Amino acid sequence: SLLKQIAEIKEEIKKIPLESRSTVNESSQVMSPEKLLEFNEKFPFASPALTRSSSPTRGRFVIAEKPIKKGDILFVEKPYAFVPLDHETSDSICGNCCAELSDLIYPCRECTKMLYCSKKCWKDSWEKYHKWECAGYNMEIWRQIGIAHLAIKVLLVSVTTDDILRFREVQNLVTNIDKQQDEDLIVHSI
Structure with a gap:
């Protein structure tokens, strides 16, 4: 079931050393994108390691221009709208x-x-x-x-x-x- 899979993923996350985890919001306060990411002039709200491009066959896509480590924050943007899908949490x-x-x-x-x-x-x-x-x-x-x-x-x-x-x-x-x-x-x- 989905709940079992989520529980398994949570257990796997617990095994990752704390120092290698990237946390967006350690103080439980909403942080502005400017505080989380260095400004990317060509791609606002995205990591400077990323650029965007487009082609007639693929449409829009993102390219990694620099190495990306596991846990790196790549995008931070205020949602236009969101809904909680997990009604239990x-x-x-x-x-x-x-x-x-x-x-x-x-x-x-x-x-x-x-x-x-x-x-x-x-x-x-x-x-x-x-x-x-x-x-x-x-x-x-x-x-x-x-x-x-x-x-x-x-x-x-x-x-x-x-x-x-x-x-x-x-x-x-x-x-x-x-x-x-x-x-x-x-x-x-x-």
Whole structure:
């Protein structure tokens, strides 16, 4: 089962010496990309070891220009939208900014399924999207539809965003759709 595989992976990670692990967030605070990665002028939010390229046959792709060690941080970017797919452990991260939750949490007052690290995150979440997705949590819809919840959340975030540049970045992520098999297009459109 998937849970068994996850448990096995966690055990393997425990065997890796601590000094060789790369941790993004040791203090449980959200860190800006500038603090985690040296700025890459040609590829923002990516390691300076990486460049991006494209070709008519392959579409967009990333090339390693320098050696990369196991555990190196390659990309750090604030998500446009995210959803917890592991509903059993989703109570350990902020429902708005993904920060690890501390002892002081702010639950949604309507569904009690979403937890936040601060009043600001709670308020931002409610104003931008959670007021619409909250009922879905109460009815357990999101658990039933899985990753399709992410598509709905992207729509909710897009409707309320003022950041047109960020919206265009996300809109431009789709590529090579003409090369997908019909079966995949049907599954991804549902």
